[in-house]
Amino acid sequence: MFGWLKRLFGIVEAETHSVLDKLENPIKQTEQGIRDLKADLSKSMQGLAEVKALTIREKKEFEANNRNAKDFEQKAMLLVQRASNGQIDSDEADRLATQALERKQQYAQRAAANQKNIDNYGGMLKKMEGNVQQLKSQISNWENELKTLRARATVSDASAKLNKQLSNIDSSNTVARLEKMKQKVEEKEALADSYSDIAQLANQSVDSEIDQALGIVPGSTPSIGASDELNKLKARLAQGNQDTSSQSDTSQQAPPSSSSEQSELDKLKEQLKNKS
Numbered sequence: 001m002f003g004w005l006k007r008l009f010g011i012v013e014a015e016t017h018s019v020l021d022k023l024e025n026p027i028k029q030t031e032q033g034i035r036d037l038k039a040d041l042s043k044s045m046q047g048l049a050e051v052k053a054l055t056i057r058e059k060k061e062f063e064a065n066n067r068n069a070k071d072f073e074q075k076a077m078l079l080v081q082r083a084s085n086g087q088i089d090s091d092e093a094d095r096l097a098t099q100a101l102e103r104k105q106q107y108a109q110r111a112a113a114n115q116k117n118i119d120n121y122g123g124m125l126k127k128m129e130g131n132v133q134q135l136k137s138q139i140s141n142w143e144n145e146l147k148t149l150r151a152r153a154t155v156s157d158a159s160a161k162l163n164k165q166l167s168n169i170d171s172s173n174t175v176a177r178l179e180k181m182k183q184k185v186e187e188k189e190a191l192a193d194s195y196s197d198i199a200q201l202a203n204q205s206v207d208s209e210i211d212q213a214l215g216i217v218p219g220s221t222p223s224i225g226a227s228d229e230l231n232k233l234k235a236r237l238a239q240g241n242q243d244t245s246s247q248s249d250t251s252q253q254a255p256p257s258s259s260s261e262q263s264e265l266d267k268l269k270e271q272l273k274n275k276s
Contacts, residue, residue, distance in 0.1 A: 062114030
């Protein structure tokens, strides 16, 4: 009957543990662990100091009790010596010597107890010093681990941010924008070339058309054969002008007709044909 409640409580408990695990920060846990170790180290150091103080006090009491036991032993011996010399009554000397020996025994027992405590404290000191050194070593190791963990956390956070930024970049849109920009640039370049061709056609003269038909590059000098033909043409024209001037003395003539110009052109073509 209550099985579903048990299952529900189990689910809630599992989710709670999951949330708590996410809330736990490894760096914070390590820092807390180091603080706990340092607190334990402080307590161990305090206990070590207290045991050392007890050891010092026991040693002082041991020395005092041992010294007092020796003193009462010497006093008992001195009483016996004086009684034997007749300086003190023998019965009184025996009574005082007996009491002195009792006091000597008491101090000797105290000294023995002090020595036992000193031995016990020595073992405790050795063990506590070992624990203190172990705690110091463990704290040092944990602090080094914490430095490494912080560095790794920093790198992982930076990598996560970078990967997140890269994941938010839409590569398809970027490629589409680049293609669109490339298309616009190509259209502008084609338009510029068309304007250049139009400008060349508009500025082209008759001379440039002749040069283009003859294959002459603008600004270049004519070939050697063309120069010779040009000189011959000029010479014939000059000879024709002389003949015309001689004939003008006798009669008045009209300017050369188109037929004479055509005959000169035919002669020029015939000479070029013979030369080729």
